[in-house]
Amino acid sequence: xxxxxxxxxxxxxxxxxxxxxxxxxxxxxxxxxxxxxxxxxxxxxxxxxxxxxxxxxxxxxxxxxxxxxxxxxxxxxxxxxxxxxxxxxxxxxxxxxxxxxxxxxxxxxxxxxxxxxxxxxxxxxxxxxxxxxxxxxxxxxxxxxxxxxxxxxxxxxxxxxxxxxxxxxxxxxxxxxxxxxxxxxxxxxxxxxxxxxxxxxxxxxxxxxxxxxxxxxxxxxxxxxxxxxxxxxxxxxxxxxxxxxxxxxxxxxxxxxxxxxxxxxxxxxxxxxxxxxxxxxxxxxxxxxxxxxxxxxxxxxxxxxxxxxxxxxxxxxxxxxx
Numbered sequence: 001x002x003x004x005x006x007x008x009x010x011x012x013x014x015x016x017x018x019x020x021x022x023x024x025x026x027x028x029x030x031x032x033x034x035x036x037x038x039x040x041x042x043x044x045x046x047x048x049x050x051x052x053x054x055x056x057x058x059x060x061x062x063x064x065x066x067x068x069x070x071x072x073x074x075x076x077x078x079x080x081x082x083x084x085x086x087x088x089x090x091x092x093x094x095x096x097x098x099x100x101x102x103x104x105x106x107x108x109x110x111x112x113x114x115x116x117x118x119x120x121x122x123x124x125x126x127x128x129x130x131x132x133x134x135x136x137x138x139x140x141x142x143x144x145x146x147x148x149x150x151x152x153x154x155x156x157x158x159x160x161x162x163x164x165x166x167x168x169x170x171x172x173x174x175x176x177x178x179x180x181x182x183x184x185x186x187x188x189x190x191x192x193x194x195x196x197x198x199x200x201x202x203x204x205x206x207x208x209x210x211x212x213x214x215x216x217x218x219x220x221x222x223x224x225x226x227x228x229x230x231x232x233x234x235x236x237x238x239x240x241x242x243x244x245x246x247x248x249x250x251x252x253x254x255x256x257x258x259x260x261x262x263x264x265x266x267x268x269x270x271x272x273x274x275x276x277x278x279x280x281x282x283x284x285x286x287x288x289x290x291x292x293x294x295x296x297x298x299x300x301x302x303x304x305x306x307x308x309x310x311x312x313x314x315x316x317x318x319x320x321x322x
Contacts, residue, residue: 023056029125071311078160113154118306139264147163170243208229220270249283257291278292
């Protein structure tokens with residue numbers, strides 16, 4: 001009998017980035033049997049589809065398998081239910097029928113999902129949220145992204161883009177974000193924007209031990225050493241993240257909130273302040289079953305999650321089923 005809420009079988013998981021792709025043979029409940037990393041020398045949809053098909057064929061041949069389900073996680077906006085990539089900025093794609101292109105080459109229709117959706121699915125199946133069916137994953141790195149799993153299903157909303165926590169407004173008419181709107185969380189706490197804010201303050205003549213090019217880790221170190229500007233920016237980032245995540249937990253009532261990304265995992269002081277601070281803002285009854293944990297799967301989350309989602313695209317099995 002399988003573990004509660006688990007899936008069984010094997011599948012191919014693909015983590016498609018802007019410069020590289022990782023292709024893995026994964027067996028449930030999340031063991032990577034074989035994995036390959038390839039560079040995208042040509043990022044056109046046709047070339048990428050050809051390259052991925054070659055890698056999948058190689059893994060299948062090495063495993064003495066004719067076919068397996070295939071899942072793909074990528075930093076992209078998907079048009080739900082169409083197999084089309086609406087926008088993949090890191091690849092320069094717009095309105096690409098990528099599922100159909102892979103089907104033509106592989107003979108199976110892949111499960112396409114956002115990269116954070118893949119990571120969340122991996123953590124729910126084999127990582128920090130294993131066995132849970134109501135999970136929010138938030139990554140703070142170069143940008144801020146999240147994914148939502150409710151009642152064992154990946155929730156993508158009416159148009160396929162639910163979970164854009166980085167673009168929740170936290171400062172009315174505040175800083176302009178890369179998305180073009182004002183006051184987004186990402187504009188204040190992402191690695192890219194923390195660097196920009198340090199640079200802006202230096203150009204304005206601020207007195208600080210920080211230098212141009214300083215990032216989130218440098219900010220945390222300087223803040224801990226008593227630098228006034230660093231402490232100001234660090235405290236503000238922690239407070240805004242705590243407010244946003246606390247409100248997210250109030251609205252959506254997850255059992256697990258999984259935190260990851262280079263900024264949070266690379267800055268332990270910031271992470272701990274956010275983990276404790278969000279409980280000041282989450283509605284008390286929403287905290288009863290809430291655990292805030294760190295992501296466990298690291299770089300493997302995407303290939304594990306995309307593979308396991310391909311095995312169980314309709315959702316995680318109900319608790320207690322075989």
